Amino acid sequence: MKAYAFDYVRATTLEDALALLERAGDGGKLIAGGQSLVPALNLRLLAPQLLIDIAHLAELRGISSDDTHIHLGAGTRHVELATSPLVGQTLPLLQMAIRHVAHAAIRNRGTLGGNLAHADPASELPACMIALEAVMLVLGPKGERQVPAGEFFKGLYETALEADEILVRISIPRSPAGTRCHFNELARRAGDYAMAGLAMVMQGQDSGDVQIRPVFFGIGDRPVLARHAALCLQQAENLIDGLEAAQQALALDLQPQDDLQADSDTRMQLAKVLLKRGLADLLAQGRG
């Protein structure tokens, strides 16, 4: 199939992009890497009148850091995140996750901001953002606002972004020394949407004072921080002692869907396996 006819304009500045977006109203759509948008256009699932290209905006590029945060421009391409030494040092979870995002050709063009704004429930990076407590910097006609990742993802392809807003930057707090992280997903083929996935960050010791953030994706309509399961683990004397209760508690955290790949029971079973294996990995990291 061929896309419906549309107009195309390349924004020159962020301000220009915002103005174009406002003027276009409902008919406007931002394009950066285009890796999700273009297939949707070609399937005629979307029919924007105007595509506003923000791929080349310098204001959206760049990976930087200060004392407290790592800042990722929304226009940063997956491949740049995957190869950045700074990201490797400070956000190893992201680099673990990016290996699972589609295929190299897609990672070469697809952007972080596009990935997050698309809000595919099976996508890896939104889950990482919640696990890492990222904050989204959003710019609109009324100015700037900050949205915590936990409030950004609203549902299937739905985010807190208004139609006239642009996701500009993602800021992720630096992790304290000794932070451990784990990423795993169960996908039928390398690069496929996951049947179930888990991004998990842990701070503290195996026993006693521990903070653990298990975020599941590919289960339900958005990435989910499994609060009940986390609580079970944190309250246990030793993490591993809390596993069984945490697995049971997943029933309170997750509402797995039925789809072509798996029914909800199977998904719940996979989530439990992911939690068990993730925990084993985190504990092994502590010993290593």
Added chain:
Amino acid sequence: MTDPLSPLDRPNSYIGRTVPRPNLERLVEGRGTYVSDMTLPRMGHVVFVRSPYAHARILDIDTTAAKQCAGVIAVVTGAELAEQCSPWVGVLSHLKGLKSAPQHAMAIDRACWQGEAVCAVVAATRAQAEDAAEQVQVQYQELEPVTDMRTALEPHIPLIHPELGDNLAFERSLDAGEVDKAFAEADAVAEAEFVFGRHTGVTLEARAILADWNPGERRLTVYQGTQAPHMMQNIFAKHLALEEAQVRVVCKDVGGSFGIKVHVYADEMATAALSKRLKRPVKFVADRIESFVTDIHARDHVCKGRIAVKQDGTITAFAIDDLTGIGPYSMYPRTSAIEANQVVNLVGGPYQTRNYRARTRVVFQNKNVMCQYRAVGHPIACSVTEGLVDLAARAIGMDPLAIRTKNLILDDAYPTDSPSGLKFEALSHHASLAKLKQMMDYDGLRAEQKRLRQQGIYRGIGIASFIEVTNPSAAFYGVGGARISSQDGVSVRMDATGAIIVQTSLTEQGQGSEALTAQVVASALGVALDKVRVILGDTDNTPYGGGTWASRGAGIGGEAAWQAGKALRMNILKVAGTILQTVPETLDIDQGVVIDKETGRERIGLDEVARITYFRPDTLPADFQAELLVTRHYVPRQYPFAFTNGIQGSWLEVDTETGFITLLNHWCVEDCGTIINPQLVDEQIRGGVVQGLGAALFEHCRYDESGQLTNGTMADYLVPMASEMPDIEVGHVVSPTLESELGAKGAGEAGTAGAAAAVANAVNDALDPFDVTITEIPLTPSVVLKALNQRRS
């Protein structure tokens, strides 16, 4: 010089040598000519409005708005196009009782599957045609669809074609030997129901056709990605009311076929009819969604099987009851009964027992049409047979290799036949098995399996022996009344510089027909490979023949090329003998130079022979006429099919917590007789194995109860990808057919025939400690987990 070992033993022979394919550079440099790329002046693009329902009456089609859209050339309904194109019925007389209903290029008053075309929009661009197609208003009245083949024959189920009396397209039964007695006297009987997921062959380039009716010369030229140009020439002529001489089918580069592109598709017939109606070139390229709902599907079978075995391991009977659903029409002209017929023919084929009972029933349903896809019927037959053999082995506590060694037809038993009447010239089951055992280090894997099980790691070994139909004679289609040629022709000529031009009726879709033809001709003649140019895929410019399908290219087209090359060599040597005043029989050609056969001394170059032939014939004797163009044809006569055989092995790991399967290694030993290009054969085997592994683990056209395909995109329909594929090691045993001089048998389908069976057996072997047997493919994580959970609870 010593006497040659065989006629193939030529100086500098290319037979048995891996040499680069002549079309390689052109294709990898992006200089191929695919129909998808072609543009002609005044060309229109056709887009089809397709039924969104599996079964619906068409009440009205309003094309008014669509005709007003920008760029639109014509909007044509099924009823209107029937003026140009007559309907067809996909039956063959040798498949007794096979029935089907007339199928039109586009549905007229009733759509019978989701995706059937009901209206055509032709516009200046594809995008414009799609825009206008959305404006075609079709009023449908939904009818109750028949989707479940298991209930399609029950009395309360509606009839898809009431005039046929029932939903049964074809039925065949076979009873050989003493089956009841064998089961009664068996020490153990094992049975299972084998379920196969409907899937398709996903070609890199979708179906594409560009039809150009030229009213000035009253000729239709069709550029088409097809495997059988002469068959299509006949079909276009017959249904567009033309003489065959008025139709030229040109088949340029084709991006994969796998049997998908050997059939007559309604939308392609519609495209040709539209060109005739509109008197201008019309092009249709299926998009991926259209491909999933219109490219033939295959393998939708449920097959119950039983096996009888003695305690010493002797298999004493096979019995099967097979059921398959083929969509609403039997495909034209090869029919949709061949696959089921092959299942009946092939089950138990590698084994000695003479006791075999089989039934197959082929039913209509409101889903996309089903027909022949790579290794037609073989994967079903092989999975059932080999699954049963493993069950029998388990029932009596015997090793899977040992039970096969005990029961496979002995290598010195040929010629022989099967209980279903298949004639085997020479197979090598035991040599193949021995080679597989050594290649995979069977005993070492068994030890590793045992060791890992103690660590909670579940790995399995799966074995699958198979036979494969290749080199089909007229017995396949011709005897049933189809104008599908089983013979091939090859013309070879030497031009005025000594270069060689070959025209063959084979076609090339990536498997190497061009390469093997060039290698055979270069070897037969004694010239360097780069002196040979091969022309194929053009009914105006090649001899008449079958094309490339059913693993026939090397065995049939290759032999014709060999005979033509030999005949031209003799004709060249006659000219040389006349020039050199010597007896042609004392001469030969090596590296493009005529030599003395005895001494190898160079006498005259082919360029010089050509120069004298074409420009100085006055220097030759008056009573001598050079003939530097010869044509030879070949078709197998002695055996209806040249059967090949082989055996595959799979080594994999099952994650019993997630149901995920990791393929660790795969082996295939096969016997395709003479190997012309080892690399091409190995890659054919590997490609075939990959498609079989796709069937085993991934590929599945999933329909819901209302007959809607639910996974018609490349994101949802999972094809096997490199990351999940294991190393595939290929071994050969060589038993040439003695029916031809070349001795080549087919290699195109062996990989696909046995791969899924080997994987399924390996999964069950891995799960042996859990006492789980799964006889359903694809083996998705959900399927595996469900089976394990059932056993655990």
